[in-house]
Amino acid sequence: MERTDVTTRLGIIPLWAPPGALASEKPFMLVITGAWAEPDDMIRTPGVLGPAWDGGVMRLPGNGTPHLAETSIAAWAAAVDELIGTTLAGRPVVVVGLSVGALVALAVRAPQVKRIGALEPPLVMSKLWPMRERLLEGWRDHPQERPLLQAVFGMTGEGGLEERTWFHLFEGAAPVDVVLGGAPLMPPRNLPRFPSFVDEPERAWLAAQPGVRTYVIPGVGHNIHVFAPYELLEVLKRLQAAALA
Numbered sequence: 001m002e003r004t005d006v007t008t009r010l011g012i013i014p015l016w017a018p019p020g021a022l023a024s025e026k027p028f029m030l031v032i033t034g035a036w037a038e039p040d041d042m043i044r045t046p047g048v049l050g051p052a053w054d055g056g057v058m059r060l061p062g063n064g065t066p067h068l069a070e071t072s073i074a075a076w077a078a079a080v081d082e083l084i085g086t087t088l089a090g091r092p093v094v095v096v097g098l099s100v101g102a103l104v105a106l107a108v109r110a111p112q113v114k115r116i117g118a119l120e121p122p123l124v125m126s127k128l129w130p131m132r133e134r135l136l137e138g139w140r141d142h143p144q145e146r147p148l149l150q151a152v153f154g155m156t157g158e159g160g161l162e163e164r165t166w167f168h169l170f171e172g173a174a175p176v177d178v179v180l181g182g183a184p185l186m187p188p189r190n191l192p193r194f195p196s197f198v199d200e201p202e203r204a205w206l207a208a209q210p211g212v213r214t215y216v217i218p219g220v221g222h223n224i225h226v227f228a229p230y231e232l233l234e235v236l237k238r239l240q241a242a243a244l245a
Helices: 073-087 100-107 129-141 143-151 200-207 229-244
Strands: 002-008 011-017 028-032 054-058 093-098 113-119 155-157 176-181 212-217
Touching: 002 073, 011 073, 028 073, 028 100, 028 229, 073 093, 073 100, 093 100, 093 229, 100 113, 113 229, 129 143, 129 155, 143 155, 176 229, 200 212, 212 229
Parallel strands: 028 054, 028 093, 093 113, 113 176, 176 212
Antiparallel strands: 002 011, 011 054
């Protein structure tokens, strides 16, 4: 994988893609990983898309990558819009986002985007009890994370919370495939792994939205790409086919 630094008006976005992938005319799958993602998250995606597609991976700004001039879902999506318009001009694009990366993907409006894959988008931040200690630790011990914690998760201080909901991101988006884990979010309990971050009322809301298809992968929670990679690959193949239909 080669790193290409794409300059936008808000700053630089590094994009990892195989040699030649940014220069071809094939359809392109852009993957946006989540908050605090490991450097190798989803990095093998371009290699499993098949010969008719190219792909690349970007990490959220500030996650081992340069910060942008503004920290918000809207600003990050605007920068991705610019990246797509310049680096992937003239090519059909599918954007796949994981967790907070899924929120960014849902906010992308570049006309080349034919379909969006949203893996476990956390739509109601006050319900994220599995993340509570991680968020409090970040606010207390890592002040550089506070703009992210405030803008995306609604934290206003150590213990303070202002509600953030993200239903509005579906308005005006390209057709969306939402992928959810089958392990229920509620009630709070001791678990060896994260459950899904999308509660039942939000699932019902998603099921009622036009232009939204929902897939539930049984036996896994939030980190679908780690614990159900083969099932996820089948969903990605459906995205590819739908994008070109």
